[in-house]
Amino acid sequence: MKTRYLRYAMLVIILGLVVYLALGYSSCSFEAFCPFGGMESLWELATVGEFSCALGPLNLSLLLALLVLVLVSKKSFCGWACPIGFLGELSGRLGGKVWSSRPQINPRLNLYLKLLRYVVLILALVFTFKTGELILRGYDPFYVIFSGLGHGTLGWVSYGILAVLALGALLVPMFFCRYLCPLGAVFDPLSRLGFIKVTRNSEKCTACGSCSLACPHEIPVQSVLKVRHRDCTNCLECVDACQESDALKVKITL
Numbered sequence: 597m598k599t600r601y602l603r604y605a606m607l608v609i610i611l612g613l614v615v616y617l618a619l620g621y622s623s624c625s626f627e628a629f630c631p632f633g634g635m636e637s638l639w640e641l642a643t644v645g646e647f648s649c650a651l652g653p654l655n656l657s658l659l660l661a662l663l664v665l666v667l668v669s670k671k672s673f674c675g676w677a678c679p680i681g682f683l684g685e686l687s688g689r690l691g692g693k694v695w696s697s698r699p700q701i702n703p704r705l706n707l708y709l710k711l712l713r714y715v716v717l718i719l720a721l722v723f724t725f726k727t728g729e730l731i732l733r734g735y736d737p738f739y740v741i742f743s744g745l746g747h748g749t750l751g752w753v754s755y756g757i758l759a760v761l762a763l764g765a766l767l768v769p770m771f772f773c774r775y776l777c778p779l780g781a782v783f784d785p786l787s788r789l790g791f792i793k794v795t796r797n798s799e800k801c802t803a804c805g806s807c808s809l810a811c812p813h814e815i816p817v818q819s820v821l822k823v824r825h826r827d828c829t830n831c832l833e834c835v836d837a838c839q840e841s842d843a844l845k846v847k848i849t850l
C-alpha cells in the first residue's frame with residue numbers, strides 16, 4: 597500500500613479537526629493549535645510574562661514538541677500534519693494535471709526565493725513583538741482560511757493574498773512551504789540533523805530518477821545516499837515511486 601494513503605488519511609483527520617474548531621464546535625480556538633504562535637509569544641512571555649493576544653501555553657508546548665520532532669524526523673510535521681501544507685500539496689497535484697509542463701524555476705532563483713521565508717519570519721516576529729498583537733493575521737493563510745476571513749483580516753487584501761498563494765500552489769509545487777512559511781524557516785537548522793531519513797542503496801538503484809521526480813520539494817534523491825536536505829518532510833513519496841526493492845529505505849542514521 598502506498599504510504600501516501602496513510603499520510604493523506606492522517607492529514608484529512610487533522611484538517612477535519614481544525615475545521616471543527618474553526619466552526620466553533622469547541623470552546624477552544626483553532627489558533628490555539630498553531631505552533632508558530634509559540635514563536636510569536638516568546639518576546640511577550642520573556643518581557644511581560646504573558647502570551648500575545650489569542651495565544652496560550654498550548655502554542656508554546658506544540659512548538660517545543662515539534663522542535664524535538666524535527667530533530668528526530670526532519671520536517672515530518674509539514675508532510676504529515678500541517679493543513680496548509682496539505683492544501684498546498686493537493687493544489688500542486690491539481691496544477692500538475694492542469695498544466696502538462698509547469699514553469700521550471702531556475703535553481704539559483706529557487707534558492708534565492710527560499711530566503712523569503714526568513715524575511716517572513718523576521719517580519720512576523722518583529723511586528724508581533726513590537727505590538728503584542730497578531731497584526732499580521734490578515735496575511736496568514738492559516739488564519740484567513742480557517743477564520744473564514746474573520747476578525748483581523750484585511751478584506752480584499754486577504755482575498756488577494758489567498759488568490760496569489762492558490763495560483764502559486766498550482767504553478768509551483770509546495771509554493772507556500774518552499775518560499776513563504778515562517779515555521780519552515782524555524783525548523784530549517786534542525787531539519788538537517790533529523791536522524792530518521794530516507795537512504796538510497798546505490799547497489800540496488802538503477803538511476804531511473806523516479807524518486808527525484810516524485811519529490812514535491814524537488815530534492816535530488818537519486819544523487820544522494822542519505823536525504824539530509826532541510827526541506828525533506830519524510831513524506832515518503834520518493835519511496836513510493838521507487839520500483840526497485842530496497843533501493844530506498846527509511847533508516848535511523850546520522
Ligand code: SF4
Nearest residue numbers: 801802804805807838
Ligand atoms: S527511484 Fe529507486 S531506482 Fe530509481 S533512481 Fe530513485 S532510488 Fe534509484
Ligand code: SF4
Nearest residue numbers: 811828829831832834
Ligand atoms: S526526499 Fe522523499 S521523503 Fe523527502 S520530501 Fe522528497 S519525496 Fe518526501
